[in-house]
Amino acid sequence: MNHPNVAIVGATGAVGVEMLLCLEQRNFPLGKLKLLASARSAGKTMTFRGEEIVVEELTHDSFGDVDIALFSAGGGISLEYGPSAAKAGAVVIDNSSAFRMDADVPLVVPEINPEAAKNRPRNIIANPNCTTIISLMALKPLHEAFGLRSIIASTYQAVSGSGAQGIVELEEQMKAIANDQPFTPKIYPRQIAFNVIPQVDSFTDNGYTKEELKMLNEGRKIMDLPDLRVSCTCVRVPVYRSHSVSITAQFERPVDVEA
Ligand SMILES: NC(=O)c1ccc[n+]([C@@H]2O[C@H](COP(=O)([O-])OP(=O)(O)OC[C@H]3O[C@@H](n4cnc5c(N)ncnc54)[C@H](OP(=O)(O)O)[C@@H]3O)[C@@H](O)[C@H]2O)c1
Known part of the structure; x- marks a missing residue:
């Protein structure tokens, strides 16, 4: 996947802000970046690589052009919107506890079990507890x-x-x-x-x-x-x-x- 389009769900949160920083610091080769949060944050802007990106309200239709969806907005949001993102074709990487113990969702620490990420029947990969x-x-x-x-x-x-x-x-x-x-x-x-x-x-x-x-x-x-x-x-x-x-x-x- 060259230059994937990435979405951050929960971009305005404590973890979302760090994800944004991480993508910037690692110079991650992405195509488009979409920042999603609740209606409270819709219209706010966040800076990425010197550009202002407008935060959009998360909906079930947010993922049409997204290749990788990083979810970090709480377990309830992941349960509700994660499957929509996966169905739209995005690989969901979920930071909440929602799917961690699901037998069809790999639970991955890249430095420990990276190979597990390849087998993802639901197109969802869970990130473990901190x-x-x-x-x-x-x-x-x-x-x-x-x-x-x-x-x-x-x-x-x-x-x-x-x-x-x-x-x-x-x-x-x-x-x-x-x-x-x-x-x-x-x-x-x-x-x-x-x-x-x-x-x-x-x-x-x-x-x-x-x-x-x-x-x-x-x-x-x-x-x-x-x-x-x-x-x-x-x-x-x-x-x-x-x-x-x-x-x-x-x-x-x-x-x-x-x-
Ligand atoms: N794996 C780990 O290491 C680790 C560590 C810490 C946290 N987490 C998990 O990561 C998740 C986020 O944690 P956090 O510390 O970043 O929380 P936080 O600071 O409270 O941020 C929550 C984020 O979710 C968004 N959000 C809340 N309700 C929403 C809705 N109805 N629709 C769309 N977006 C909504 C918020 O948007 P607004 O700003 O618009 O409200 C905000 O961007 C939690 O599930 C937490 O357990 C994981």
């Missing part, structure tokens, strides 16, 4: 050398993981505290400024949160290790960007630094 990606990037070469058996992980996740609204909430709470003003948490269940919250996403019946189970379920699928054992604790921390993860891993064979 802390799962960074953990597996470190674990994959160790698995190849020693055979991964289990991991215990603790994550320290920035507010950017909750989207642009998470960043605003941290900023507003810090200002309110500095000015001795009252505030009510909106995005998080508790105060996030000058605090840590051991809950990312909602709790499930087994006591783990949905976010914690992503490391287990997505890790097994990407690594093709159905018996991988994972116990994960996800904590939201008051930093704007960049997640951190601490991992203790067990392997089949003795780990040797020289290997």
Whole structure:
């Protein structure tokens, strides 16, 4: 595919803005670029390679001339509009959790399982959970050398993981505290400024949160290790960007630094 036409769904969001930057910094050889968001953003402009591009409202008819559709507007939007984009002929690359565990959708980290992207019956490729990606990037070469058996992980996740609204909430709470003003948490269940919250996403019946189970379920699928054992604790921390993860891993064979 030479110079594909690319659409970014959710272009105005925290992730969408980074996608735009990434296409620009990598000098991605694209044809046309289409920026899609909600009706709230339609008509706004965003700069790409020095040119102003007008943001359009996402509709089911947005994808007629699109070859690659990068979706990053939440799971509900992906579920509703992803199949329309795929039907119109675009390869959908979805950043949400909507299709990750669908057996007909490959879950791909390019540095780990790029070949999986070739088999995509629904013309949709899913991008994994953020802390799962960074953990597996470190674990994959160790698995190849020693055979991964289990991991215990603790994550320290920035507010950017909750989207642009998470960043605003941290900023507003810090200002309110500095000015001795009252505030009510909106995005998080508790105060996030000058605090840590051991809950990312909602709790499930087994006591783990949905976010914690992503490391287990997505890790097994990407690594093709159905018996991988994972116990994960996800904590939201008051930093704007960049997640951190601490991992203790067990392997089949003795780990040797020289290997
Ligand atoms: N895989 C990863 O590493 C990773 C990391 C972070 C986030 N994510 C996922 O990426 C997605 C976006 O996250 P984010 O942090 O960028 O969120 P965000 O900052 O809240 O941005 C949401 C984007 O979706 C658009 N949107 C919302 N409702 C819409 C609608 N009805 N129609 C069309 N567009 C709509 C928004 O447009 P407006 O500006 O017009 O409202 C905005 O562009 C989420 O699914 C999130 O879970 C993945």
